[in-house]
Amino acid sequence: MKQLSKTFVWILMGMLIVGLAGFGAVNFTSSATAVAIVGDEEVSINDYARELQREQRALQAQTGQAMTISQLVELGMDRAVLSQLVSIAAIDNEVSRIGISTGDHNLQREISQIDAFQGINGQFDREAYAFALQNAGLSEREFEEDIRKETARTILQGSVLSGVKMPALLKDTLLDYVGARRSFSYVLLDENDAVLTAELPETAELRVFYDENIADFTLPETKVITYVHLTPEMMLEEVQVDDAAIQALFDQRSAEYQQPERRLVERLVFGDQASADHAKAQLDLGGTLFETLVADRGLTLQDVDLGDVTRDALGDAGDAIFAADVDAVVGPLPSDLGPALYRVNGKLAARNTTLDEVRDVLQREVASDRARRLVEARAEDLEDLLAGGTTLEELADSDGLALATLNWTTVSSDDIAAYEGFRARAAAVTVDDFPTIDFLDDGSIYAVRLDEILPPRPAQFDTIENDVLAAWQAQRTRTALAAQANALMQAANAADGFAEDAEVVTETGLTRTAYLDQTPATLVNDVFDMNVGEYRVIAGTENTAVVRLDALLEPSQNDELELLSSAIEAQLDQALASALFDALATDLRIKAEPRVNEQALSAVQANFH
Numbered sequence: 111m112k113q114l115s116k117t118f119v120w121i122l123m124g125m126l127i128v129g130l131a132g133f134g135a136v137n138f139t140s141s142a143t144a145v146a147i148v149g150d151e152e153v154s155i156n157d158y159a160r161e162l163q164r165e166q167r168a169l170q171a172q173t174g175q176a177m178t179i180s181q182l183v184e185l186g187m188d189r190a191v192l193s194q195l196v197s198i199a200a201i202d203n204e205v206s207r208i209g210i211s212t213g214d215h216n217l218q219r220e221i222s223q224i225d226a227f228q229g230i231n232g233q234f235d236r237e238a239y240a241f242a243l244q245n246a247g248l249s250e251r252e253f254e255e256d257i258r259k260e261t262a263r264t265i266l267q268g269s270v271l272s273g274v275k276m277p278a279l280l281k282d283t284l285l286d287y288v289g290a291r292r293s294f295s296y297v298l299l300d301e302n303d304a305v306l307t308a309e310l311p312e313t314a315e316l317r318v319f320y321d322e323n324i325a326d327f328t329l330p331e332t333k334v335i336t337y338v339h340l341t342p343e344m345m346l347e348e349v350q351v352d353d354a355a356i357q358a359l360f361d362q363r364s365a366e367y368q369q370p371e372r373r374l375v376e377r378l379v380f381g382d383q384a385s386a387d388h389a390k391a392q393l394d395l396g397g398t399l400f401e402t403l404v405a406d407r408g409l410t411l412q413d414v415d416l417g418d419v420t421r422d423a424l425g426d427a428g429d430a431i432f433a434a435d436v437d438a439v440v441g442p443l444p445s446d447l448g449p450a451l452y453r454v455n456g457k458l459a460a461r462n463t464t465l466d467e468v469r470d471v472l473q474r475e476v477a478s479d480r481a482r483r484l485v486e487a488r489a490e491d492l493e494d495l496l497a498g499g500t501t502l503e504e505l506a507d508s509d510g511l512a513l514a515t516l517n518w519t520t521v522s523s524d525d526i527a528a529y530e531g532f533r534a535r536a537a538a539v540t541v542d543d544f545p546t547i548d549f550l551d552d553g554s555i556y557a558v559r560l561d562e563i564l565p566p567r568p569a570q571f572d573t574i575e576n577d578v579l580a581a582w583q584a585q586r587t588r589t590a591l592a593a594q595a596n597a598l599m600q601a602a603n604a605a606d607g608f609a610e611d612a613e614v615v616t617e618t619g620l621t622r623t624a625y626l627d628q629t630p631a632t633l634v635n636d637v638f639d640m641n642v643g644e645y646r647v648i649a650g651t652e653n654t655a656v657v658r659l660d661a662l663l664e665p666s667q668n669d670e671l672e673l674l675s676s677a678i679e680a681q682l683d684q685a686l687a688s689a690l691f692d693a694l695a696t697d698l699r700i701k702a703e704p705r706v707n708e709q710a711l712s713a714v715q716a717n718f719h
Contacts, residue, residue, distance in 0.1 A: 145710040146196055149203035149702035153195045159714050160247070161191045179718040188715065192706070198263070200699040205262040212261040220257055270691055276682035284682075285675050289665025291619040292637050297598060297612045298629060300653040304590040311582060313575075319585075320571055320578050327574060327581075332564040333518045335536055338502045338511040338545075339526060340488070341554040342481035351480070356472045360465050367463035372418040373431055374456035376411065378404055379447040386442035386449040393439055393451075400439055400453050418458055427452060482553035489555050493547045502545055502559055515561075532556065591654045595647045598656045602645050608658070619663055630655055 144152035165187050169177045182188055205211075212220075221227060222234040226242045229235035243253050311319070320327060360367065378400070380386035392398040404414055421428035427443035427450075434440045434454045442449040465472075488509075495505060506513035518527060518536045526532050529550045535558055545557040571578065602608050617626070624634050630650025640646055640659040648655045665671055 144707060145714065146192065146199070146704055146706045148196055148199035148699070148704045150206060151199040151203045151702075153192070153199050155710055155714055156247075157195060158192065158711070159718065161195060162188065162714070162718065165191055179715050183715070188711070192711070196704045196706075197695050197699055200702040200704070201263050201266065201695060202259050203702050204698045205259070205266055210262045210265050212258055212265075216261065217254060217257060220261060221254070267691060270694055271687040274683060274687040274690060276679070276686045281675065281679050281682055284678050285671070286665060287622075288674065288678075289621060289671055290638065291621055291663035291666065292659060293616075293618045293620075293661040293663060294637050294640075294657055294659045295608070295614050295616045296629075296633070296655045296657040297608055297614055298653055298655050299591050299595055299598075301587050301591070303594065304587045305594065306586065306590055311579070316575065316578050316582060317571060319582050323581065324568055327569050327578065329564075329567055329569050330519045330521075331566055333536060333539070334561040334564065335516045335518050335539070335558050336502055336513070336561055337516065337526065337556055337558040338506050338513050339554060339556045340485055340492075340509075340511045341552070342478050342485055344510070344512070345481040345484045351477050356469060357465065359472050359475065360468065367461070367468065369461040370420050370422075371432070371460040372420055372458040373424075373454055374418050374458070375416045375424070375431060376400075376404075376414045376453045376455060377416050377445060377450050378407070378409075378414050378453075379445055379450040380442070381448060383442065383449045386451060390439075390442055390451060400451070403451070418456075424452075485553055485555055486549075489547050489549070492555070492557075496545050496547065496557060502557060505557075517564075526550075526556065532558075588649070588654075592647070592649060595649075595654045595656050599645045599647055602656065602658065608656075616660075619666065628653070633657065 143156075144154055145158045146153040162182065166177050166182060169182075169185075169187070179188075221239070227234055227239040229238060240250070243250060246253075248256075378389075380389065389398075389403050393400065393403075401411065404411060421432050424431055425444065425446070427441070427445060430440050430443055431452050431454060434452075436454055436456055439451055439453045441451040443452060444450075492505065492509065492511075495509075500508075503513060505511055514526075516522070516525075516527065516536075520537070522533070522536075527536070529552075531548065531550050535548060539558055539560045541560050541562070543560065545559045547555050547557050549555055598608075598612070608614050617624075620634060620637075622634060622638060626633060630648045630653065632650070633648050633655055636646065636648050637657060637659060640657070642659050642662060645656065645658050648657055
């Protein structure tokens with residue numbers, strides 16, 4: 111019986127352990143405070159929650175919207191944060207294995223250099239240190255351990271990345287490609303050069319052209335949308351504007367309508383009167399320029415520009431400056447910052463606008479503002495009517511809204527389709543959506559209903575016959591230009607040069623980034639695929655060029671190329687270093703064999719705010 115009792119007790123204990131394990135109370139494979147075990151390192155629950163909150167705040171700042179944990183999970187941010195922390199833990203595991211660490215002296219120096227822990231005297235402040243850690247939810251032990259690990263990781267990273275250099279051959283190849291230059295000549299032909307007979311096709315011929323190029327005359331998917339629209343302008347007749355409102359708006363803008371005489375002025379301030387007097391003497395004798403004085407002080411003209419200023423704003427210097435002519439430099443005169451020279455760049459006359467001169471403008475603005483408020487006030491009632499089953503047609507009849515139908519496509523941009531809000535609504539609306547009131551940027555309101563969706567289909571020939579004729583003429587012109595260009599190229603090849611009466615344009619030393627106006631878009635790039643002395647026809651949408659490559663030139667050796675070379679070298683070295691460290695981190699992660707505690711992850715997410 112005694113042996114049986116012991117057996118029974120162990121059975122009960124086993125069942126209890128299994129039951130508690132099912133509720134996450136016991137976990138023999140990982141720590142109860144960790145969401146992952148990476149080698150001998152842990153990714154703690156606090157670290158995971160802290161990083162997840164940091165990502166949440168970053169996304170909220172970027173989007174301007176609150177982000178819930180479900181949205182973060184949907185975006186995959188929870189796994190991204192975990193993956194980052196696991197990679198860091200794998201590096202810490204390797205750092206610990208090979209014995210990299212930092213001593214207390216170095217740790218103290220690192221902490222004392224952090225600005226958040228310094229007092230008003232610029233020295234380390236113990237109270238500021240404790241207060242900052244308390245606000246961050248960290249203990250001193252946790253923070254100092256993080257600093258130790260971060261320093262050790264930096265040492266490991268530096269040992270891997272120091273001295274990393276991409277082979278110079280790659281930099282030189284890229285630099286040769288970017289800096290390579292070409293000299294070439296070309297003759298440009300456009301529709302005015304096309305030699306064509308006056309000819310109009312028969313309808314039957316146009317129909318054949320239409321059938322052969324049916325893709326060019328196929329309409330895109332189209333939404334047939336019925337909409338109602340109410341604008342503030344439609345409400346102007348219901349708005350009454352009294353003289354008091356117009357006078358109030360005029361008074362509110364008095365600074366705009368009543369402006370005193372002003373001057374456009376630049377001011378160069380000196381440290382003392384003697385320096386200012388010496389500079390003015392140099393100007394008077396013609397020994398220097400105002401621009402030179404500004405540059406000698408390490409400034410630009412933008413730095414010394416005061417803009418347009420009134421006499422009162424210039425203080426004691428006002429009278430002399432307002433008496434000076436345009437382009438004159440006066441002074442030295444007093445300023446808030448010391449003696450200064452002033453250059454007058456322009457005179458702006460006083461402006462006194464009367465109420466009568468702007469009455470109509472102000473009256474319309476007040477009326478428009480009140481009309482917008484009337485439209486806004488009606489929006490809620492109209493929304494209730496739509497919710498109650500009122501159709502758009504009934505709404506237009508009873509409430510004075512404009513009713514229209516639109517064949518909308520993604521390229522529609524006329525009338526109401528010019529508004530971004532309407533285009534977004536039209537793109538998203540489905541046949542199952544009920545009409546609702548939405549606002550446009552100008553204060554208008556509208557509601558839409560999708561009647562049907564027309565699939566891509568050929569446009570009816572009878573409705574686009576003029577467009578077909580224009581396309582036929584354009585193709586005829588392109589064909590004629592191509593024939594003329596080929597004849598010109600063959601003649602140039604035979605004569606080893608363009609004809610004397612040809613309008614030849616010569617370009618020298620152009621790089622791939624050069625832009626030539628009124629030429630085929632691919633001309634410059636195509637030139638770099640040619641051999642010296644080769645002729646080629648390059649066709650564009652509006653014209654055609656016959657090109658001859660005259661010379662291959664090496665990259666121009668100048669300061670710009672030197673800067674470009676340094677930038678390419680630094681970028682390539684950085685790319686190689688990043689790739690090496692990523693490879694190391696991936697290898698360390700695989701070797702550390704990370705184990706994730708899904709129960710701990712779920713617990714963090716369930717309590718996430």
